[in-house]
Amino acid sequence: MSRKITDLDQLTEHADVLLCDVWGVIHNGVNPFLLSVEALKAARGRGQTVVLITNSPRPAAGVIQQFGTIGVDPECWDDIVTSGDVTRQLVMEAPREIYFLGPDRDTSLVEGLDLELVGPDAASAVLCTGLFDDETEQAADYRELLAGFREKNLPFICANPDRVVERGDRLVPCAGALADLYAEMGGETRIAGKPHAPIYREAMVRARALRGSVDKARTVAIGDGASTDIRGAADNGIVAVFIARGIHAKQYASGRTTDEARLKEFLDAEGLRPEYWMEWLA
Known part of the structure; x- marks a missing residue:
């Protein structure tokens, strides 16, 4: 079983760089988790470098803007790498006629790129940042649209590999759920965000730029x-x-208590054994 820790400072002697997720770890899309923010600020105070690594489909500037809106202290990070940042390279390598599948708030992803946004019938590739309305829709609602893309063998660029994300006290579907459905249909998906290597390579480049x-x-x-x-x-x-008290908490938690046996079963079923686990980042 993974080792349980209660304080991030227990890892001070083992880590110079922290690659920290955002949604579900330092905020829930509505409110910041103040203990988590303070933990990262303290880590920086001890000389550790904090690079936030998020599957947000927007470039880092959009994440920073959201931080300002919901009140995440900018002192808790040194740099930010988003799935949107690394997905721009995939878009530049794709055909120029692209169907943009996602809400208007995510269009900053394609600003400045040499491409043409077209309707689904004219597209040579699909760029997906999420559902049009993740408050009311589910991935299955897009089956017919995706089937049309699959029939034409269009590559499906997924800018946010997350299947779901916390928004307040609810879970809402993300672009990763659509990518999964497209892959089940036999379609080609192209993904640069977590868990894929490009976002980690970029995060380490940023860390080296900060530390040498x-x-x-x-x-x-x-x-x-x-x-x-x-x-x-x-x-x-x-x-x-x-971080146990995130999107998977219902699998092994009762109230504010994590059942460690059920947590182990969950991680075993996923084929994962992280070195450490915490209830919350603190």
Whole structure:
């Protein structure tokens, strides 16, 4: 079983760089988690470098803007890498005629890129940042649209690999759920965010720019998503801290108590064994 820790400072001697998830770890889309924010500020005060690594489909500027809106202290991070940042490279390598599948708030992802946004019938590729209305829709509502893309063998670029994300006290579907459905249909998906390597490579580039040199063995990834944060850390050779009270909490928690036996069963079923776990980042 993974080792339980209660304070991030227990890892001070083991880590120079912290790659920390955002949604579900330092905020829920509505409110910041103040203990988590303070933990990261304290880590920076001890000389550790904090790079936030998020599957947000928007470039980092959009994440910073959201932080300002909901009140996340900018002193809790040194740099931010988003799935949107690394997905721009996939878009530049794709055909120019692209169907943009997602809410208008995410269109900053394609600003400044040489492409043409077209309707579904004229598209040579699909760029998905999420559902049009994640408050009322589910991935299954898009089956007919995706079937049309699959019939034409269009590549499906997924800018947010998360299947669900916390928004307040609810879970809402994300672009990853649509990518899963498209893949089930036999379609080609192209993904650069967690758990895939491009976002981790970029995060380490940013960390080296801040520190001069970085030993991956002294890097720790923190997150609440099993198939994204923890799988990504494992696949990229990075020590992981699983935050239990995130999107998977209903699988093993009763009230404010985590059943460690059920947690182990959950992680075993996912084929994962993170080195550490915490209830909350604190």
